[in-house]
Structures are given as structure tokens and as C-alpha cells.
Amino acid sequence: MRKKLVAGNWKMNQNSAEISLFASDILSRLQDSTPNADILICPPFVYIEQLKSLFAHSNIQLGAQNVNNNKNGAFTGEISAAMLSDMEIKWCIVGHSERRKYNHESNTELTQKIEQLFSMQINPVFCCGEMLPERNAGNHFEVVKKQIEGVLWNLPEDVMNTITIAYEPVWAIGTGVTASNNQAQEMHAFIRMLVSGKFGDTLAQNIRILYGGSVTADNASELFLMPDIDGGLVGGASLKAESFFQIINSCK
Ligand code: PGA
Numbered sequence: 001m002r003k004k005l006v007a008g009n010w011k012m013n014q015n016s017a018e019i020s021l022f023a024s025d026i027l028s029r030l031q032d033s034t035p036n037a038d039i040l041i042c043p044p045f046v047y048i049e050q051l052k053s054l055f056a057h058s059n060i061q062l063g064a065q066n067v068n069n070n071k072n073g074a075f076t077g078e079i080s081a082a083m084l085s086d087m088e089i090k091w092c093i094v095g096h097s098e099r100r101k102y103n104h105e106s107n108t109e110l111t112q113k114i115e116q117l118f119s120m121q122i123n124p125v126f127c128c129g130e131m132l133p134e135r136n137a138g139n140h141f142e143v144v145k146k147q148i149e150g151v152l153w154n155l156p157e158d159v160m161n162t163i164t165i166a167y168e169p170v171w172a173i174g175t176g177v178t179a180s181n182n183q184a185q186e187m188h189a190f191i192r193m194l195v196s197g198k199f200g201d202t203l204a205q206n207i208r209i210l211y212g213g214s215v216t217a218d219n220a221s222e223l224f225l226m227p228d229i230d231g232g233l234v235g236g237a238s239l240k241a242e243s244f245f246q247i248i249n250s251c252k
Contacts, residue, residue: 004037004224004231004251005164005208007125008238009065009093012044019047023054025241030058030248037231037251040091041238045079048087063091063125066099069112071119081113085120092117093233094124095151097170107150114151118159125164125210125233126152128191132171140169141190148194160199164208165191166233172213174235181222184211188228217246224250 014022030039042063043051051062068078084092094117095110114124128147130140144167152160167187172179179187188209196204211223212233223229231251237243 002206002208002230005040005210006037006231006244006248006251007040007063007091007093007166007210007233008042008244009096009212009233009235010041010043010239011065011098011235013239014043014047016047016050019043019050020054022239022241023051026060026245027055027058029241029245030060033249035059035248035251037248039248042091042093048089052088061091062089063093064089065093065096067092067094067113067117067122069109069116071116081116081120081122084117084122089122091123091125093166094126095147096127097129097168097173107147110151111154114155114159114163118162123162123164125166127166127168127212127233129168129170129173129213135169135171140187144187144191145194148191152195153198157199157203160195160203161206164210165195166210166212167191168212168233170213174214176214178214178216178219178223179211181226184223185226185228188226192228215247217243217250220247220250221252225252 040061040063042065064084067081068075072080094113099105117124128144130143134140134143169179191209192204195207208230210231210233211229215232215234216237
């Protein structure tokens, strides 16, 4: 039985005052509830330290939004897996569609990032998902298959065991248009079938596949009821404690 994971991707949002308010709000809400999910927040790098102390005695885990694909060296402005590990970070998003678009991340780089994270015992949340014209042309399964094969099929099984996959149709990210429960479920089932074909059924049954793309307090419950949806990667609705808490509470 896979435990659900609700991960907040704050992207380039929040400041330290907002973070203090968020933390006290979410902690007081969580105090009186027993969430049926693992909880993760991925803030901008510079706020990891602040959140680390605010969440020190809570069950909220922290992740990064990106990592460099090299071990160390002359890469101005970059952050290594060893640095994340030094900050006791246990999770990192890899291959978000915004980074693929604006930073032109290649499959080779994404595989290297995952290898760097594995060397530091950090769990990657690997993102995949098609763009609107690809879905409209009926190519969405093929596109997602290529993204997964191009990055994850290069990995040995022990690395694959540490991966969480996030299916995020690009047309649903930040648009307010969510994939329907059935659209999301059929893609998640397809991804699980691909993983099973390559790594076997046990790994495929254990791997968590999150849905991302305009998840809100209103649609989370139904999405999370689908058999192959193991939680969410939440952008906009993770910035406010009230909506993020409601999404966490949607996990049954
Ligand atoms: P959204 O973002 O929830 O604001 O659509 C999700 C994501 O990009 O991870």
C-alpha cells in the first residue's frame, strides 16, 4: 500500500515574513490532525535554513526545486547535491517543465542530476508531462513515454527505487485547468505499466506517482481517490497554509 505524498512546489515565491506566517499557520492546523500523507515543501534555496528550524519538530519535510548535475566546481550560481545533503535535504524536484523550458535541461543532464542526488541519499521527484498541442494531437502517451525512457531507463534499479514520478501536464500547470480524474488516472496507470515493463511489478507497485497541475482544495479529494494517483505536486495552492492543509487532508 503506497502512502500518499503531498509536495508543495513554491517556485520563485514567498519571502521570509510570509514564510513565518505560513509555518505557524500550517503547524497549528496540523497539530490537531493526523494526516494520511507524507508532507513535503520545496521552497527557494535561500529559505531552506529558515524553514528547517521552523519545521524542526514537525512531520513536514523539506526539498529543493533543483540541483546541479555536477559534483562541485566552477558553476557560478549553482547548488550541488552535497550542499543539499549538508542542509539535511532529503528530496529534490528534477526536470520540472519550467526548467525544461527556460533552462533547456536535457535528458542526459536530468539523469546526471538524479545520479548526484542518489550519491547523497536524496530522493528525486522526477517530473514529466505533455504540452497542449501534443495532447490535442493525441501524442501525450508517446511524449511521456519518451521523457521517462530518456531519463529513468538509464538508471539501475537501486536508484530507481528512490524515485517519485510526478505527472504534470504542462497545459494544467498554473492555468486553473486541471486534468480530469480519468485523464490523470489513465496516464498514471500507463506510467506504472511502463515502469513494470522495465523494472518489474514490485517496483512499479511501490513507486509513487504524483499528479501536478492546478491541484486545489476543491479537486484534490477526487484526484487522490483514483487508484494510481499517489498524491500531488502542488504549486499555487501550496503557498497558503489553508489550501495546502486542505489538500493534505484530502488524502484518505
Ligand atoms: P500549479 O503548479 O499547482 O500552480 O499548477 C504545479 C507545479 O508546477 O508543480
